[in-house]
Amino acid sequence: MEKTFLMVKPDGVQRNLIGEIVSRFEKKGFQLAGAKLMTISRELAENHYGEHKERPFFGELVNFITSGPVFAMVWQGDNVIATARNMMGKTNPSEAAAGTVRGDFAVNVSNNIIHGSDSPESAVREIGLFFKEDELVNYEKAI
Numbered sequence: 001m002e003k004t005f006l007m008v009k010p011d012g013v014q015r016n017l018i019g020e021i022v023s024r025f026e027k028k029g030f031q032l033a034g035a036k037l038m039t040i041s042r043e044l045a046e047n048h049y050g051e052h053k054e055r056p057f058f059g060e061l062v063n064f065i066t067s068g069p070v071f072a073m074v075w076q077g078d079n080v081i082a083t084a085r086n087m088m089g090k091t092n093p094s095e096a097a098a099g100t101v102r103g104d105f106a107v108n109v110s111n112n113i114i115h116g117s118d119s120p121e122s123a124v125r126e127i128g129l130f131f132k133e134d135e136l137v138n139y140e141k142a143i
C-alpha cells in the first residue's frame, strides 16, 4: 500500500484547519496511518527541507516551520502520493486551483498551509524522519 507524508503547517494549525484537511483526505478514501501534533526542532526542519538548503528562502522556511505546532500525518492508499499533491494544489497558492487545499485557504507561498511528499523516495525519507515504525497502524492486523 502506497504511503505519503503530509503535514499541516503552523499557519494551518493556527487557523484551525486540521479537521478540514483531515476530512478532505478521509472523504477521498485514503486511510490515516499515523498522526501527531508536534513542534519541529530546527535540526529536524533543516533535515526535512535539506534539498532547499541553498535557496534564498531557506532561513525563512526553517523559521516558519518551527514557529508553532504542526500536524504531521502518514496517509495510505492507491496512488496517494500524486493524488495528495493534486488535492493540495500548486506550491504557490496564487496558482493553486479552487477546490485544492492551497487554492481554497492560502494566498502566500511561504504560508501555504500544507506540505506533502513529492515522490516515493521523499515519502519514505520524510515518513522515516517524523515517525517510528510502531507509531503507524496496520489496518490489516486490526480487522
Ligand code: CMP
Pocket: 052, 057, 060, 061, 091, 109, 110, 111, 112, 114, 115, 116
Ligand atoms: P513545501 O511543499 O513545504 O516545500 C518547500 C517549501 O518552500 C514550499 O512548500 C513553500 O512553502 C516554500 N517556498 C517555496 N518557494 C518559496 C519562496 N520563493 N519563498 C518562500 N518560501 C518558498
